[in-house]
Amino acid sequence: MSWEALALVRRIRLIVEYDGTQYVGWQIQPNGVAVQQVLGEALFSITGRHCTLHGSGRTDSGVHALCQVVHFDIDVPMAADKFCYALNTRLPKDIRVLYSDEVDETFHSRFSVIRKSYRYTVQTGPHDRAFTRNTALHIHDSLDLAAMERAAAHVLGEHDFAPFMAAGGHVQSTVRSIYRSQWTRQGSLLHYDVTGNGFLYRMVRLLCGGMIDIGRGRLKEEDFIQSLQTGQRCHTAVTAPAKGLALARVEYADLDTKDILDRLR
Amino acid sequence: MSWEALALVRRIRLIVEYDGTQYVGWQIQPNGVAVQQVLGEALFSITGRHCTLHGSGRTDSGVHALCQVVHFDIDVPMAADKFCYALNTRLPKDIRVLYSDEVDETFHSRFSVIRKSYRYTVQTGPHDRAFTRNTALHIHDSLDLAAMERAAAHVLGEHDFAPFMAAGGHVQSTVRSIYRSQWTRQGSLLHYDVTGNGFLYRMVRLLCGGMIDIGRGRLKEEDFIQSLQTGQRCHTAVTAPAKGLALARVEYADLDTKDILDRLR
Numbered sequence: 316m317s318w319e320a321l322a323l324v325r326r327i328r329l330i331v332e333y334d335g336t337q338y339v340g341w342q343i344q345p346n347g348v349a350v351q352q353v354l355g356e357a358l359f360s361i362t363g364r365h366c367t368l369h370g371s372g373r374t375d376s377g378v379h380a381l382c383q384v385v386h387f388d389i390d391v392p393m394a395a396d397k398f399c400y401a402l403n404t405r406l407p408k409d410i411r412v413l414y415s416d417e418v419d420e421t422f423h424s425r426f427s428v429i430r431k432s433y434r435y436t437v438q439t440g441p442h443d444r445a446f447t448r449n450t451a452l453h454i455h456d457s458l459d460l461a462a463m464e465r466a467a468a469h470v471l472g473e474h475d476f477a478p479f480m481a482a483g484g485h486v487q488s489t490v491r492s493i494y495r496s497q498w499t500r501q502g503s504l505l506h507y508d509v510t511g512n513g514f515l516y517r518m519v520r521l522l523c524g525g526m527i528d529i530g531r532g533r534l535k536e537e538d539f540i541q542s543l544q545t546g547q548r549c550h551t552a553v554t555a556p557a558k559g560l561a562l563a564r565v566e567y568a569d570l571d572t573k574d575i576l577d578r579l580r
Numbered sequence: 581m582s583w584e585a586l587a588l589v590r591r592i593r594l595i596v597e598y599d600g601t602q603y604v605g606w607q608i609q610p611n612g613v614a615v616q617q618v619l620g621e622a623l624f625s626i627t628g629r630h631c632t633l634h635g636s637g638r639t640d641s642g643v644h645a646l647c648q649v650v651h652f653d654i655d656v657p658m659a660a661d662k663f664c665y666a667l668n669t670r671l672p673k674d675i676r677v678l679y680s681d682e683v684d685e686t687f688h689s690r691f692s693v694i695r696k697s698y699r700y701t702v703q704t705g706p707h708d709r710a711f712t713r714n715t716a717l718h719i720h721d722s723l724d725l726a727a728m729e730r731a732a733a734h735v736l737g738e739h740d741f742a743p744f745m746a747a748g749g750h751v752q753s754t755v756r757s758i759y760r761s762q763w764t765r766q767g768s769l770l771h772y773d774v775t776g777n778g779f780l781y782r783m784v785r786l787l788c789g790g791m792i793d794i795g796r797g798r799l800k801e802e803d804f805i806q807s808l809q810t811g812q813r814c815h816t817a818v819t820a821p822a823k824g825l826a827l828a829r830v831e832y833a834d835l836d837t838k839d840i841l842d843r844l845r
Contacts (some may be wrong), residue, residue: 332709332710332711333710334710334711334713379711399706399707400706400707403707403708408708408710408713409710409713410710411707411708411709411710412707413707413709439845440844440845441664441665441844442664442665442668442676442677442678442844443668443673443676444597444676444678445597445598445599445673445674445675445676446597446599446644446715448599448673448674450711500845502842502845503844503845577767579705579706579707579768580704580705580765580767580768
């Protein structure tokens with residue numbers, strides 16, 4: 316396909332949903348297929364352009380996204396709101412573009428983020444379940460939800476989350492502000508919803524690993540809380556597995572993915 | 581593995597959940613892998629016994645089950661409530677045994693059924709979605725839900741459902757009683773819940789195909805209602821695709837799968 320040579324360069328923004336089960340995460344990696352790569356190939360196949368796709372943040376291998384926000388610059392004269400339809404004709408069914416629009420060049424999918432939200436899902440009960448096998452962590456043990464809720468309340472506010480960052484994160488500051496941190500039960504599912512101004516590498520999975528171990532009686536609440544209060548690692552807990560985690564909401568000054576998703580019916 | 585030669589023959593009942601995407605349905609077929617076959621092989625691998633597995637009914641290729649009820653007769657001295665755990669160690673993750681118990685020889689998973697319920701799920705909106713790609717039918721058109729609800733209300737009661745039976749069904753009577761028939765919206769999903777004393781071959785998918793076409797404005801409500809009232813096919817509509825359908829509940833005199841599933845947390 317060829318476009319007029321002198322089409323203007325515009326910045327296009329997408330909201331992308333993906334089931335991360337089959338992917339090595341958002342970002343291109345040498346060891347498997349990344350969502351960024353599949354999306355870039357679909358964009359090339361409809362426009363003939365190789366574009367750098369910027370996501371609102373990385374998601375790890377196996378982590379899902381209900382609303383990854385992506386931007387790229389492109390010089391083809393396709394209406395901005397048509398990119399989602401065109402891309403979906405070329406993408407696999409586990410990656411969907413739910414929305415597309417044109418934004419100012421001052422917009423950046425990562426740097427313009429005001430707040431992000433993640434959801435971690437645990438499935439409780441004696442048996443792991445067929446329909447949540449890729450989207451929830453099965454915990455056979457009975458969980459003390461009240462203790463998990465108390466721990467979650469301590470996550471709220473501004474903390475140095477250094478004890479909840481995995482090796483591999485490179486950031487200037489490890490201080491982040493958390494505005495929501497809450498467990499809720501829905502049948503045999505437990506959801507942890509967390510909203511913050513930013514998250515360190517594997518921070519949500521490390522917080523969940525700690526809170527789940529508190530729920531199982533394997534970790535003392537005090538040790539977890541002390542890590543939050545001191546910025547020093549005073550607790551031991553494993554990183555919760557990737558498959559329970561989903562990027563759930565991204566908020567910018569001009570766009571809240573929740574508003575767009577709520578309108579999709 | 582070998583068991584005492586003189587163990588008593590007992591009848592074991594299972595509640596089985598499956599994501600039907602990868603299977604040709606419940607019943608063994610020449611053209612692919614059936615759930616009945618995979619479950620039988622898992623049972624053989626733990627007991628060394630080839631048993632005939634009786635389901636509460638067939639599910640078509642691609643149809644799901646939240647609670648297929650199965651029984652078989654076996655002479656191994658394993659505690660009845662341990663079959664679910666043992667089978668799950670050998671089954672793929674898209675088939676899970678949620679419950680097992682011992683029943684009297686008068687119990688039959690199919691002939692003892694009092695009521696069954698199915699759920700059909702439609703996903704509305706401009707784009708098909710990643711997380712419901714295998715469990716909901718995507719409809720791009722806007723749907724007239726009020727018209728679909730009116731049609732669903734006419735399904736209630738005793739009718740000759742002959743116009744809603746696909747070729748291939750062999751039954752003495754095509755009269756069935758329907759106790760619940762209702763559409764409800766949940767975000768971008770529309771659920772059709774139907775409960776009856778029995779269902780003809782592809783009856784739910786034929787009812788849904790008709791009601792969805794009414795919602796789209798492609799079928800007149802009167803024609804659909806006339807089919808229900810006369811027992812003659814007075815309407816034209818397609819069979820709704822398998823992937824939106826799930827066997828949702830089976831009720832017996834001594835067991836309601838909903839009670840068991842509600843307790844699994």
